Amino acid sequence: MVSDIRARIEEAREAVLAGKKSPLYYHMARRQMTPAILARAAGIASFRVKRHLRPEIFSRLKTSVLDRYANALAVTREELKTLPNS
Amino acid sequence: MTTEHTATGKPYVHYHAAHCESGVTSAFFRDKGVDISEPMVFGIGSGIFFGYLPFLKAAGMRVSTFRSQPGAIFRKVARRLDGDFVVKTYRNPQKGMDELRRVLKTGQIVGLKTNLYWLPYFSERFRFNFSGHNLIVLRETKEGFRISDPTLEHPVDCPAADLERARFARGPMESHGYMYYLKSVNPHPDLRQACIKGMIDSCNLMLRIPLPIFGIRGIRFQARKIIDSPDKLGFNEACRLLADVIRWLEDTGTGGAGFRYMYAAFLQEAAELLRSAELAGLSEEMTAIGHDWRKFSLAATRIIKQRKQFEQTFAEAGGLMHGCADREEKFFKNLRKVAGKMKV
Numbered sequence: 257m258v259s260d261i262r263a264r265i266e267e268a269r270e271a272v273l274a275g276k277k278s279p280l281y282y283h284m285a286r287r288q289m290t291p292a293i294l295a296r297a298a299g300i301a302s303f304r305v306k307r308h309l310r311p312e313i314f315s316r317l318k319t320s321v322l323d324r325y326a327n328a329l330a331v332t333r334e335e336l337k338t339l340p341n342s
Numbered sequence: 343m344t345t346e347h348t349a350t351g352k353p354y355v356h357y358h359a360a361h362c363e364s365g366v367t368s369a370f371f372r373d374k375g376v377d378i379s380e381p382m383v384f385g386i387g388s389g390i391f392f393g394y395l396p397f398l399k400a401a402g403m404r405v406s407t408f409r410s411q412p413g414a415i416f417r418k419v420a421r422r423l424d425g426d427f428v429v430k431t432y433r434n435p436q437k438g439m440d441e442l443r444r445v446l447k448t449g450q451i452v453g454l455k456t457n458l459y460w461l462p463y464f465s466e467r468f469r470f471n472f473s474g475h476n477l478i479v480l481r482e483t484k485e486g487f488r489i490s491d492p493t494l495e496h497p498v499d500c501p502a503a504d505l506e507r508a509r510f511a512r513g514p515m516e517s518h519g520y521m522y523y524l525k526s527v528n529p530h531p532d533l534r535q536a537c538i539k540g541m542i543d544s545c546n547l548m549l550r551i552p553l554p555i556f557g558i559r560g561i562r563f564q565a566r567k568i569i570d571s572p573d574k575l576g577f578n579e580a581c582r583l584l585a586d587v588i589r590w591l592e593d594t595g596t597g598g599a600g601f602r603y604m605y606a607a608f609l610q611e612a613a614e615l616l617r618s619a620e621l622a623g624l625s626e627e628m629t630a631i632g633h634d635w636r637k638f639s640l641a642a643t644r645i646i647k648q649r650k651q652f653e654q655t656f657a658e659a660g661g662l663m664h665g666c667a668d669r670e671e672k673f674f675k676n677l678r679k680v681a682g683k684m685k686v
Contacts, residue, residue, distance in 0.1 A: 260402070261470065288401060288459055288471040289513070296512040330507065 261288060272339055278314030279339055283329045297328035344496050346488065349481040350449030356490045356497050360604065361409075362476040364389060365492025366453050367416045369478055371423070373451055374527040378423075382533075385608030386422055386540040387415030390601055391547055394555045394564040400514050401470040403586040406564060408601050410547065412455055412474040412515070416522055418543070422536040424528035431518040435510045438519035439502070443482055445523060451490075452479045455520035457511035463491075463498040472594075473515045479505075537612045538681050545678040548670065558674070561667035569660035580656060584642045592639050599639075602632035620680045624673065631669050638662040 268285035271277040284294050291309070295302035300321070308314050308321075319333065326333045344356045354373060359365025364384040371378050384390070388410060395405040409415075413429070420427040432438035445452050457473040458464065477491040486501040509519045548557040555563060564587065571580035591599070609625035612618075641659045 290402075293471070293513040328512075 269339060272311075275311060278309055278311040279337055280314055280325060281309045282339055283325075283331060283336060284309075287329050289329075294325075294328060298324045299328075300324060346480055346490065346497050348449050348451055349446050352449055354451065354480055354490070357492065358495055359492035361389075361601070362491070362493050363409075363412060363415045364604075366476045366478055367419050369490065369492060370416075370451070370453065370524045371419075371425075371527065374425075374524055375529060376423070376527055376531060378533070379611065381604050381607035382537075382611055383415065383419050384601070384604050385544075385612060386533075386536045387417075387419040388540050388543040388547060389415050390544050390605045392557055392560045394560045394567075398514055400472045400474075403589055404583070405514075406560075406587050406590050408591060412476065412517075413520060413522070416453065416476075418540070419536075420524060420527075422539050423531040423533075425531075426525040426527070427522065428525060429520075429522045431520050432510075433518065435506055435519065438509060438521065439506055442479065442521060445521075446479060446482055446487075450523050450525075453477070453522045454479060454505075454509055455517040456505070456508035457513070457517065458508075460504055460508035460511055461491075461500065462504050463489075463494075463500060471511075471513055473511055473513060473517045534616055537615060538684050541612070541677055541681040545674045545681065548674045549678070558667050558671045561663060561670065565660045565663035565667060568663065569657050572656045581646050584656075584659065585646055588639050588642050588646075591635060599632040599635040602628055602635055606632060616684060618680070618684065624677055624680065627669075627673055627676075631666060631673060634662065634666045634669060638666060 265282070265285045268277065268282045272279055272282045284291070287294075289297070291305045292302050294300075295305045298305070300308075308317065308325075322333050322336060326336045329336065346354045346356055348354055357365070357369065357372070359368065359380050361380070361384070364380045364387070367387065368378060368380045368383045371383070378386075391407065391410040393405075393407045395407065398405040417427070417429060419425075430441070432441070442452060442454075454477055455473070456475050456477060457471065458475045459469045459471045461469065461475070461477075477489055480488040480490055480497065482488075483499060486499055486503075487505055488497055489500050489505075490497045509517060509521075511517070551557050551559075554560065568580075568584060568587075571583050574580075575583065606625045606628035609621050609628055613621035613625060638659060641655065641662055645655045645659060
């Protein structure tokens with residue numbers, strides 16, 4: 257199960273690096289969340305969360321929305337916009 | 343075993359337990375001066391159960407539970423042993439934390455239902471998104487809270503922010519800051535009566551819920567699913583289904599045969615308490631059922647690991663599960679009769 261989760265996170269990282277997904281996707285996977293869970297945690301409708309997983313839309317988000325995600329995922333706003341190393 | 347103290351300086355002895363909720367409940371009663379063991383709590387609280395809930399996913403796994411829902415053991419035990427208890431949930435995290443602090447200041451120890459992922463004192467390996475972990479908070483410290491987690495050897499510290507997240511994590515089976523404590527307890531509870539009540543309740547839960555996903559029917563339902571799965575879902579998906587069951591059966595809770603061994607231990611104790619040879623016999627039967635579950639998980643792991651001749655073995659694994667269902671049905675019917683006779 258641990259390897260399962262690791263593999264999912266690694267997949268997410270690659271998708272973000274390839275430009276297919278936004279960094280939000282990686283942070284969501286790292287916290288073992290699905291869009292539905294993240295939506296409830298951040299208080300944002302799940303269709304919006306799914307939309308925000310697209311990089312071109314994520315890059316245009318307001319800080320107020322980013323803050324909600326950052327709070328829900330327990331990361332800072334800057335971290336949320338980037339991928340951590342390793 | 344470590345000695346700690348609460349906010350008012352009352353000593354508290356931390357014991358290691360096999361399962362979180364029964365461990366927490368047992369610790370509550372020990373704290374109030376009633377010494378009952380963990381299997382006893384598990385039996386009186388009717389912890390043994392089966393439910394197959396494929397629509398509920400925890401950490402990506404379809405839930406098939408081998409115990410009653412989190413929180414039920416404590417409530418049932420407290421009620422059956424004549425204790426005065428409080429159970430609360432909160433919408434507002436701030437209010438929940440304030441209330442926790444207030445109760446802790448009175449020297450009370452408090453049980454919480456938390457999400458495993460956000461508890462920082464577990465190593466990364468064990469942390470996954472599952473809201474159903476029980477622990478005891480002893481007192482507030484400068485950095486956060488002192489916590490006695492019965493699945494650990496020693497009490498640990500946990501920062502307040504993390505504990506708040508763990509209590510109010512969102513997702514499947516949200517705990518909404520679920521908090522409970524025992525106010526007072528009858529110093530000489532009627533253990534015999536409580537045991538009988540617990541047994542009868544367990545039998546009803548396993549045999550008489552008129553839905554196909556609970557109890558013996560649930561086991562059969564899932565066994566049928568497993569037998570059909572390679573044809574319906576394809577091999578890989580079928581393996582995932584099987585792997586999910588195994589994880590609930592072997593990894594969570596006590597680890598091993600889905601609490602069946604613990605229930606056998608309870609029946610052993612109850613047999614001595616009630617001086618009943620029949621119960622002792624049933625305890626042995628339960629151990630044997632536990633072995634059967636073990637056989638099932640062994641067969642299932644073999645299917646998942648070596649990817650040959652699967653069609654035959656999926657049917658075999660399902661067959662083993664059907665075997666468990668048959669045996670458990672007979673077992674609970676017998677137990678119902680035995681317990682019914684003892685009822686005064």
